[in-house]
Amino acid sequence: MPEKIILTLLIIVLSFEVIYIIxxxxxxxxxxxxxxxxxxxxxxxxxxxxxxxxxxxxxxSLLLLLTAKKFLKTKSYEKPDYRYLLILAGTIxxxx
Amino acid sequence: MKILIxxxxxxxxxxxxxxxxxxxxxxxxxxxxxxxxxxxxxxALKTNPLINRLMxxxxxxxxxxxxxxxxxxxxxxxxxxxxxxxxxxLTRFSKNVFSxxxxxxxxxxxxxxxxxxREIIPTTRMYFAALEKAGIKTPAKWKLKFGIDKETELExxxxxxxxxxxxxxxxxxxxxxxxxxPKEYFRELVRKITVSKTVKRKIFxxxxxxxxxxxxxxxxxxxxxxxxxxxxxxxxxxxxAVLKFADLVVTNDNGPMHLAECFDKKxxxxxxxxxxxxxxxxxxxxxxxxxxDHLKCRPCTHFGRKKCPRKHFRCMMDISPDIVFExxxxxxxA
Numbered sequence: 425m426p427e428k429i430i431l432t433l434l435i436i437v438l439s440f441e442v443i444y445i446i447x448x449x450x451x452x453x454x455x456x457x458x459x460x461x462x463x464x465x466x467x468x469x470x471x472x473x474x475x476x477x478x479x480x481x482x483x484x485s486l487l488l489l490l491t492a493k494k495f496l497k498t499k500s501y502e503k504p505d506y507r508y509l510l511i512l513a514g515t516i517x518x519x520x
Numbered sequence: 521m522k523i524l525i526x527x528x529x530x531x532x533x534x535x536x537x538x539x540x541x542x543x544x545x546x547x548x549x550x551x552x553x554x555x556x557x558x559x560x561x562x563x564a565l566k567t568n569p570l571i572n573r574l575m576x577x578x579x580x581x582x583x584x585x586x587x588x589x590x591x592x593x594x595x596x597x598x599x600x601x602x603x604x605x606x607x608x609x610l611t612r613f614s615k616n617v618f619s620x621x622x623x624x625x626x627x628x629x630x631x632x633x634x635x636x637x638r639e640i641i642p643t644t645r646m647y648f649a650a651l652e653k654a655g656i657k658t659p660a661k662w663k664l665k666f667g668i669d670k671e672t673e674l675e676x677x678x679x680x681x682x683x684x685x686x687x688x689x690x691x692x693x694x695x696x697x698x699x700x701x702p703k704e705y706f707r708e709l710v711r712k713i714t715v716s717k718t719v720k721r722k723i724f725x726x727x728x729x730x731x732x733x734x735x736x737x738x739x740x741x742x743x744x745x746x747x748x749x750x751x752x753x754x755x756x757x758x759x760x761a762v763l764k765f766a767d768l769v770v771t772n773d774n775g776p777m778h779l780a781e782c783f784d785k786k787x788x789x790x791x792x793x794x795x796x797x798x799x800x801x802x803x804x805x806x807x808x809x810x811x812x813d814h815l816k817c818r819p820c821t822h823f824g825r826k827k828c829p830r831k832h833f834r835c836m837m838d839i840s841p842d843i844v845f846e847x848x849x850x851x852x853x854a
Contacts, residue, residue, distance in 0.1 A: 445632055448632075500817070501829050503634040
Protein backbone atom coordinates (compact mmCIF):
# COMPACT_ATOMS: atom_id res chain seq x y z
CA MET A 425 0.00 0.00 0.00
CA PRO A 426 2.65 2.64 0.88
CA GLU A 427 4.36 2.02 -2.50
CA LYS A 428 1.19 2.98 -4.34
CA ILE A 429 0.81 6.13 -2.25
CA ILE A 430 4.48 7.01 -2.85
CA LEU A 431 4.09 6.47 -6.60
CA THR A 432 0.95 8.62 -6.68
CA LEU A 433 2.74 11.36 -4.74
CA LEU A 434 5.72 11.23 -7.10
CA ILE A 435 3.49 11.50 -10.16
CA ILE A 436 1.76 14.50 -8.57
CA VAL A 437 5.22 16.00 -7.92
CA LEU A 438 6.20 15.49 -11.58
CA SER A 439 2.94 17.04 -12.80
CA PHE A 440 3.40 20.05 -10.53
CA GLU A 441 6.98 20.52 -11.70
CA VAL A 442 5.87 20.44 -15.34
CA ILE A 443 3.06 22.92 -14.59
CA TYR A 444 5.61 25.12 -12.83
CA ILE A 445 7.98 25.04 -15.81
CA ILE A 446 5.22 25.96 -18.23
CA UNK A 447 3.31 28.55 -16.22
CA UNK A 448 6.06 29.55 -13.78
CA UNK A 449 3.62 29.70 -10.87
CA UNK A 450 5.93 29.43 -7.85
CA UNK A 451 3.35 27.72 -5.63
CA UNK A 452 3.53 24.54 -7.69
CA UNK A 453 7.23 24.02 -7.03
CA UNK A 454 7.01 25.04 -3.36
CA UNK A 455 4.30 22.47 -2.73
CA UNK A 456 6.39 19.59 -4.13
CA UNK A 457 8.97 19.68 -1.30
CA UNK A 458 6.49 18.58 1.43
CA UNK A 459 5.10 15.96 -0.95
CA UNK A 460 8.57 14.45 -1.39
CA UNK A 461 9.12 14.66 2.38
CA UNK A 462 5.87 12.71 2.97
CA UNK A 463 7.09 10.11 0.46
CA UNK A 464 10.36 9.80 2.39
CA UNK A 465 8.49 9.26 5.66
CA UNK A 466 6.26 6.63 4.06
CA UNK A 467 9.24 4.91 2.48
CA UNK A 468 11.03 4.96 5.84
CA UNK A 469 8.01 3.30 7.48
CA UNK A 470 7.88 0.73 4.64
CA UNK A 471 11.60 -0.02 5.04
CA UNK A 472 11.49 -0.32 8.86
CA UNK A 473 8.41 -2.58 8.96
CA UNK A 474 9.86 -5.13 6.56
CA UNK A 475 13.56 -4.68 5.83
CA UNK A 476 14.20 -5.50 2.17
CA UNK A 477 16.43 -4.47 -0.75
CA UNK A 478 13.52 -2.82 -2.60
CA UNK A 479 12.66 -0.82 0.50
CA UNK A 480 16.26 0.32 0.78
CA UNK A 481 16.43 1.34 -2.91
CA UNK A 482 13.12 3.19 -2.58
CA UNK A 483 14.28 5.07 0.50
CA UNK A 484 17.69 5.99 -0.93
CA SER A 485 16.20 7.18 -4.25
CA LEU A 486 13.71 9.36 -2.39
CA LEU A 487 16.45 10.79 -0.18
CA LEU A 488 18.46 11.57 -3.32
CA LEU A 489 15.36 13.26 -4.77
CA LEU A 490 14.89 15.34 -1.63
CA THR A 491 18.56 16.41 -1.78
CA ALA A 492 18.17 17.23 -5.48
CA LYS A 493 15.07 19.26 -4.71
CA LYS A 494 17.08 21.29 -2.22
CA PHE A 495 20.15 21.94 -4.38
CA LEU A 496 19.08 21.58 -8.01
CA LYS A 497 15.89 23.58 -8.12
CA THR A 498 14.71 25.41 -11.22
CA LYS A 499 14.97 29.12 -10.53
CA SER A 500 11.98 31.12 -11.62
CA TYR A 501 12.07 32.13 -15.29
CA GLU A 502 15.37 30.34 -15.88
CA LYS A 503 16.05 27.23 -17.90
CA PRO A 504 14.73 24.16 -16.03
CA ASP A 505 17.33 22.15 -14.08
CA TYR A 506 17.13 18.93 -16.07
CA ARG A 507 19.29 17.03 -13.53
CA TYR A 508 16.52 17.32 -10.94
CA LEU A 509 13.87 16.28 -13.46
CA LEU A 510 16.03 13.30 -14.46
CA ILE A 511 16.38 12.19 -10.84
CA LEU A 512 12.61 12.62 -10.37
CA ALA A 513 11.89 10.54 -13.50
CA GLY A 514 14.38 7.88 -12.31
CA THR A 515 12.75 7.71 -8.87
CA ILE A 516 9.34 7.23 -10.48
CA UNK A 517 10.74 4.44 -12.67
CA UNK A 518 12.13 2.70 -9.58
CA UNK A 519 8.76 2.90 -7.86
CA UNK A 520 6.90 1.60 -10.91
CA MET B 521 -8.72 42.83 -57.59
CA LYS B 522 -9.90 43.27 -54.00
CA ILE B 523 -7.54 42.64 -51.12
CA LEU B 524 -8.19 42.74 -47.37
CA ILE B 525 -5.58 42.98 -44.63
CA UNK B 526 -6.32 42.14 -41.02
CA UNK B 527 -4.05 43.62 -38.38
CA UNK B 528 -5.91 45.24 -35.50
CA UNK B 529 -3.16 46.34 -33.15
CA UNK B 530 -0.82 47.53 -31.77
CA UNK B 531 0.95 50.59 -33.15
CA UNK B 532 4.36 48.98 -33.66
CA UNK B 533 2.92 45.86 -35.29
CA UNK B 534 0.75 47.92 -37.63
CA UNK B 535 3.74 50.00 -38.75
CA UNK B 536 5.75 46.82 -39.24
CA UNK B 537 2.92 45.30 -41.29
CA UNK B 538 2.47 48.36 -43.52
CA UNK B 539 5.26 47.40 -46.01
CA UNK B 540 2.97 44.63 -47.29
CA UNK B 541 0.92 47.44 -48.89
CA UNK B 542 3.87 48.47 -51.07
CA UNK B 543 4.42 44.88 -52.15
CA UNK B 544 0.75 44.37 -52.97
CA UNK B 545 0.44 47.66 -54.88
CA UNK B 546 3.53 46.79 -56.89
CA UNK B 547 2.15 43.35 -57.73
CA UNK B 548 -1.44 44.53 -58.34
CA UNK B 549 -1.34 48.25 -59.23
CA UNK B 550 -5.09 48.49 -59.84
CA UNK B 551 -6.12 46.64 -56.73
CA UNK B 552 -8.41 47.90 -54.01
CA UNK B 553 -6.81 47.34 -50.61
CA UNK B 554 -8.86 47.48 -47.40
CA UNK B 555 -7.53 47.16 -43.87
CA UNK B 556 -9.35 46.22 -40.67
CA UNK B 557 -7.94 47.95 -37.59
CA UNK B 558 -8.95 48.62 -34.01
CA UNK B 559 -10.13 52.22 -33.37
CA UNK B 560 -7.37 52.83 -30.81
CA UNK B 561 -4.66 52.31 -33.42
CA UNK B 562 -6.40 53.55 -36.56
CA UNK B 563 -4.38 56.78 -36.47
CA ALA B 564 -1.31 54.83 -37.61
CA LEU B 565 -3.00 54.06 -40.94
CA LYS B 566 -5.29 57.04 -41.53
CA THR B 567 -2.85 58.88 -43.78
CA ASN B 568 -1.64 55.87 -45.73
CA PRO B 569 -2.44 56.59 -49.40
CA LEU B 570 -2.26 52.91 -50.40
CA ILE B 571 -5.32 51.96 -48.34
CA ASN B 572 -8.63 52.43 -50.12
CA ARG B 573 -10.86 51.75 -47.16
CA LEU B 574 -9.94 51.63 -43.48
CA MET B 575 -12.46 49.49 -41.61
CA UNK B 576 -12.36 50.59 -37.99
CA UNK B 577 -14.03 48.76 -35.11
CA UNK B 578 -14.34 49.59 -31.45
CA UNK B 579 -16.14 46.62 -29.93
CA UNK B 580 -17.77 43.27 -30.67
CA UNK B 581 -20.73 44.96 -32.41
CA UNK B 582 -18.36 46.79 -34.76
CA UNK B 583 -16.60 43.54 -35.53
CA UNK B 584 -19.94 41.90 -36.37
CA UNK B 585 -20.70 44.70 -38.81
CA UNK B 586 -17.32 44.28 -40.50
CA UNK B 587 -17.88 40.54 -40.73
CA UNK B 588 -21.09 41.12 -42.67
CA UNK B 589 -19.25 43.57 -44.90
CA UNK B 590 -16.49 41.03 -45.61
CA UNK B 591 -18.97 38.30 -46.50
CA UNK B 592 -20.74 40.69 -48.91
CA UNK B 593 -17.52 41.81 -50.60
CA UNK B 594 -15.82 39.17 -52.65
CA UNK B 595 -12.19 39.56 -51.68
CA UNK B 596 -9.64 37.88 -53.93
CA UNK B 597 -7.10 37.76 -51.12
CA UNK B 598 -7.44 38.13 -47.37
CA UNK B 599 -4.18 38.43 -45.48
CA UNK B 600 -4.57 37.66 -41.80
CA UNK B 601 -1.56 39.33 -40.20
CA UNK B 602 -2.99 39.14 -36.69
CA UNK B 603 -4.09 35.53 -36.46
CA UNK B 604 -6.21 35.35 -33.34
CA UNK B 605 -9.75 34.34 -32.44
CA UNK B 606 -11.18 37.67 -33.68
CA UNK B 607 -9.61 37.34 -37.12
CA UNK B 608 -10.78 33.74 -37.45
CA UNK B 609 -14.29 34.98 -36.52
CA LEU B 610 -14.06 37.50 -39.37
CA THR B 611 -12.75 35.05 -41.96
CA ARG B 612 -14.61 31.87 -40.95
CA PHE B 613 -16.58 31.59 -44.20
CA SER B 614 -14.11 33.35 -46.49
CA LYS B 615 -11.89 31.77 -49.09
CA ASN B 616 -8.31 32.68 -50.01
CA VAL B 617 -7.26 33.54 -46.47
CA PHE B 618 -3.50 33.60 -45.98
CA SER B 619 -1.82 33.99 -42.62
CA UNK B 620 1.70 33.77 -41.27
CA UNK B 621 3.51 31.54 -38.81
CA UNK B 622 3.38 33.19 -35.38
CA UNK B 623 6.09 30.79 -34.13
CA UNK B 624 4.06 30.01 -31.02
CA UNK B 625 5.91 26.77 -30.22
CA UNK B 626 9.33 28.36 -30.72
CA UNK B 627 8.24 31.29 -28.54
CA UNK B 628 7.06 28.90 -25.85
CA UNK B 629 10.33 26.97 -25.96
CA UNK B 630 12.30 30.20 -25.76
CA UNK B 631 10.39 31.67 -22.81
CA UNK B 632 10.03 28.44 -20.80
CA UNK B 633 13.14 26.46 -21.79
CA UNK B 634 15.40 29.26 -23.06
CA UNK B 635 15.90 27.39 -26.31
CA UNK B 636 16.99 30.01 -28.86
CA UNK B 637 15.37 30.26 -32.28
CA ARG B 638 17.18 28.57 -35.13
CA GLU B 639 16.70 31.67 -37.20
CA ILE B 640 15.82 35.21 -36.16
CA ILE B 641 13.21 36.60 -38.55
CA PRO B 642 12.20 40.29 -38.45
CA THR B 643 8.47 40.73 -37.92
CA THR B 644 7.92 42.38 -41.31
CA ARG B 645 9.52 39.36 -43.00
CA MET B 646 7.16 37.11 -41.05
CA TYR B 647 4.23 39.11 -42.44
CA PHE B 648 5.71 38.78 -45.94
CA ALA B 649 5.47 35.00 -45.51
CA ALA B 650 1.67 35.32 -45.72
CA LEU B 651 2.04 37.04 -49.11
CA GLU B 652 4.47 34.39 -50.30
CA LYS B 653 1.89 31.73 -49.47
CA ALA B 654 -0.37 33.46 -51.99
CA GLY B 655 2.40 33.30 -54.60
CA ILE B 656 3.38 36.96 -54.34
CA LYS B 657 7.06 37.78 -54.58
CA THR B 658 8.42 39.82 -51.66
CA PRO B 659 11.57 41.93 -51.50
CA ALA B 660 14.60 41.09 -49.37
CA LYS B 661 14.71 44.65 -48.05
CA TRP B 662 11.92 46.98 -47.12
CA LYS B 663 11.31 50.38 -45.64
CA LEU B 664 8.75 51.37 -43.05
CA LYS B 665 6.58 54.29 -44.09
CA PHE B 666 4.35 56.73 -42.29
CA GLY B 667 2.65 59.64 -44.00
CA ILE B 668 2.62 62.95 -42.16
CA ASP B 669 0.06 65.51 -43.13
CA LYS B 670 2.04 68.46 -44.65
CA GLU B 671 0.16 71.11 -42.70
CA THR B 672 0.67 69.33 -39.39
CA GLU B 673 4.35 68.92 -40.15
CA LEU B 674 4.82 72.60 -40.98
CA GLU B 675 2.86 73.68 -37.94
CA UNK B 676 4.88 71.38 -35.63
CA UNK B 677 8.19 72.50 -37.16
CA UNK B 678 7.20 76.12 -36.64
CA UNK B 679 5.88 75.55 -33.12
CA UNK B 680 9.08 73.94 -31.84
CA UNK B 681 11.51 75.54 -34.30
CA UNK B 682 12.66 72.05 -35.32
CA UNK B 683 14.73 73.14 -38.33
CA UNK B 684 17.00 75.32 -36.20
CA UNK B 685 17.26 73.03 -33.20
CA UNK B 686 19.57 70.12 -32.62
CA UNK B 687 17.71 67.73 -30.41
CA UNK B 688 17.39 64.20 -29.15
CA UNK B 689 13.96 62.57 -28.89
CA UNK B 690 13.41 60.48 -25.77
CA UNK B 691 10.57 57.98 -25.63
CA UNK B 692 10.48 56.70 -22.05
CA UNK B 693 7.14 54.87 -22.20
CA UNK B 694 6.12 51.37 -23.22
CA UNK B 695 3.05 49.20 -22.93
CA UNK B 696 4.44 47.25 -19.96
CA UNK B 697 6.54 48.16 -16.95
CA UNK B 698 9.26 45.58 -17.66
CA UNK B 699 9.86 47.17 -21.08
CA UNK B 700 10.58 50.57 -19.53
CA UNK B 701 14.03 51.76 -18.62
CA PRO B 702 13.71 53.31 -15.12
CA LYS B 703 12.61 56.92 -15.08
CA GLU B 704 15.38 57.75 -12.57
CA TYR B 705 17.90 56.59 -15.17
CA PHE B 706 16.24 58.70 -17.87
CA ARG B 707 16.43 61.70 -15.57
CA GLU B 708 20.13 61.11 -14.93
CA LEU B 709 20.71 60.67 -18.66
CA VAL B 710 18.98 63.98 -19.41
CA ARG B 711 21.17 65.69 -16.81
CA LYS B 712 24.30 64.21 -18.42
CA ILE B 713 23.28 65.30 -21.93
CA THR B 714 22.38 68.83 -20.90
CA VAL B 715 25.66 69.46 -19.05
CA SER B 716 27.88 67.72 -21.61
CA LYS B 717 29.92 69.91 -23.95
CA THR B 718 30.34 67.32 -26.71
CA VAL B 719 26.78 66.13 -27.25
CA LYS B 720 24.85 69.04 -25.78
CA ARG B 721 21.42 68.95 -27.38
CA LYS B 722 17.91 69.99 -26.57
CA ILE B 723 15.72 67.10 -25.51
CA PHE B 724 12.11 66.39 -26.44
CA UNK B 725 10.30 63.80 -24.37
CA UNK B 726 7.55 62.08 -26.33
CA UNK B 727 4.79 59.67 -25.42
CA UNK B 728 1.12 59.25 -24.81
CA UNK B 729 -0.95 58.12 -21.84
CA UNK B 730 -1.19 59.18 -18.22
CA UNK B 731 1.74 57.10 -17.00
CA UNK B 732 4.02 58.52 -19.69
CA UNK B 733 2.91 62.02 -18.71
CA UNK B 734 3.98 61.38 -15.13
CA UNK B 735 7.31 59.98 -16.30
CA UNK B 736 7.86 62.91 -18.67
CA UNK B 737 7.11 65.37 -15.89
CA UNK B 738 9.56 63.58 -13.58
CA UNK B 739 12.36 63.42 -16.16
CA UNK B 740 12.10 67.05 -17.25
CA UNK B 741 11.62 68.41 -13.74
CA UNK B 742 15.27 69.38 -13.11
CA UNK B 743 16.17 70.66 -16.58
CA UNK B 744 13.18 72.58 -17.82
CA UNK B 745 15.16 74.94 -20.06
CA UNK B 746 16.85 72.23 -22.13
CA UNK B 747 14.31 69.45 -21.79
CA UNK B 748 10.82 69.86 -23.21
CA UNK B 749 8.18 67.49 -21.92
CA UNK B 750 5.73 66.81 -24.74
CA UNK B 751 4.17 63.65 -23.31
CA UNK B 752 0.42 63.68 -23.79
CA UNK B 753 0.55 66.99 -25.65
CA UNK B 754 0.98 65.74 -29.23
CA UNK B 755 -1.04 63.44 -31.43
CA UNK B 756 0.59 60.74 -33.56
CA UNK B 757 1.05 63.04 -36.56
CA UNK B 758 2.78 65.71 -34.48
CA UNK B 759 4.89 63.08 -32.69
CA UNK B 760 6.00 61.77 -36.08
CA ALA B 761 6.93 65.31 -37.16
CA VAL B 762 9.11 65.78 -34.05
CA LEU B 763 10.75 62.40 -34.62
CA LYS B 764 11.42 63.21 -38.28
CA PHE B 765 13.92 65.98 -37.51
CA ALA B 766 15.61 64.48 -34.44
CA ASP B 767 19.37 63.84 -34.44
CA LEU B 768 18.87 60.68 -32.43
CA VAL B 769 16.00 58.77 -30.88
CA VAL B 770 16.52 57.09 -27.51
CA THR B 771 13.68 54.72 -26.83
CA ASN B 772 12.38 51.61 -25.14
CA ASP B 773 10.90 48.72 -27.10
CA ASN B 774 7.65 50.45 -28.11
CA GLY B 775 5.51 51.61 -31.03
CA PRO B 776 7.12 55.07 -31.50
CA MET B 777 10.47 53.30 -31.98
CA HIS B 778 9.06 51.89 -35.22
CA LEU B 779 7.63 55.30 -36.05
CA ALA B 780 11.18 56.71 -35.85
CA GLU B 781 12.24 53.84 -38.10
CA CYS B 782 9.91 55.25 -40.78
CA PHE B 783 12.09 58.39 -41.00
CA ASP B 784 15.49 56.65 -41.15
CA LYS B 785 16.50 58.02 -37.79
CA LYS B 786 19.45 56.82 -35.76
CA UNK B 787 17.85 54.77 -33.01
CA UNK B 788 19.26 53.75 -29.66
CA UNK B 789 16.84 51.18 -28.30
CA UNK B 790 16.88 49.81 -24.77
CA UNK B 791 15.50 46.30 -24.51
CA UNK B 792 14.66 44.79 -21.12
CA UNK B 793 12.67 41.59 -20.75
CA UNK B 794 12.29 41.02 -24.49
CA UNK B 795 15.01 39.78 -26.85
CA UNK B 796 15.94 39.90 -30.52
CA UNK B 797 14.30 36.55 -31.28
CA UNK B 798 10.84 38.14 -31.21
CA UNK B 799 11.78 40.15 -34.30
CA UNK B 800 11.14 43.69 -33.07
CA UNK B 801 14.58 45.25 -33.46
CA UNK B 802 14.52 48.33 -35.74
CA UNK B 803 16.15 46.41 -38.57
CA UNK B 804 15.55 48.83 -41.42
CA UNK B 805 17.64 51.72 -40.06
CA UNK B 806 20.94 52.62 -38.39
CA UNK B 807 20.30 51.29 -34.91
CA UNK B 808 22.02 50.15 -31.76
CA UNK B 809 20.41 48.09 -29.05
CA UNK B 810 21.35 48.04 -25.40
CA UNK B 811 20.39 44.90 -23.51
CA UNK B 812 21.66 42.78 -20.65
CA ASP B 813 22.96 39.64 -22.30
CA HIS B 814 24.16 37.64 -19.33
CA LEU B 815 20.82 37.20 -17.55
CA LYS B 816 19.46 33.67 -17.51
CA CYS B 817 15.89 34.79 -16.88
CA ARG B 818 15.61 36.77 -20.17
CA PRO B 819 13.20 36.63 -21.92
CA CYS B 820 10.68 36.14 -19.12
CA THR B 821 7.83 36.94 -21.53
CA HIS B 822 7.32 37.84 -25.17
CA PHE B 823 5.32 41.01 -24.65
CA GLY B 824 6.16 42.45 -21.23
CA ARG B 825 4.96 42.29 -17.65
CA LYS B 826 3.52 44.57 -15.01
CA LYS B 827 6.44 43.78 -12.69
CA CYS B 828 9.66 41.81 -12.73
CA PRO B 829 8.89 38.21 -11.73
CA ARG B 830 12.36 37.90 -10.14
CA LYS B 831 11.93 41.29 -8.46
CA HIS B 832 15.52 42.39 -9.24
CA PHE B 833 14.65 43.93 -12.66
CA ARG B 834 18.29 43.56 -13.62
CA CYS B 835 17.52 43.42 -17.35
CA MET B 836 17.00 47.18 -17.11
CA MET B 837 18.78 48.13 -13.88
CA ASP B 838 22.13 46.81 -15.19
CA ILE B 839 22.02 49.27 -18.11
CA SER B 840 23.28 52.36 -16.35
CA PRO B 841 22.85 55.95 -17.60
CA ASP B 842 26.64 56.05 -18.14
CA ILE B 843 26.44 53.17 -20.62
CA VAL B 844 23.57 54.83 -22.50
CA PHE B 845 25.30 58.21 -22.48
CA GLU B 846 28.48 56.66 -23.89
CA UNK B 847 26.47 55.06 -26.69
CA UNK B 848 24.75 58.36 -27.44
CA UNK B 849 28.14 60.10 -27.71
CA UNK B 850 29.35 57.38 -30.08
CA UNK B 851 26.26 57.55 -32.27
CA UNK B 852 26.12 61.34 -32.47
CA UNK B 853 29.81 61.71 -33.21
CA ALA B 854 29.90 58.91 -35.79
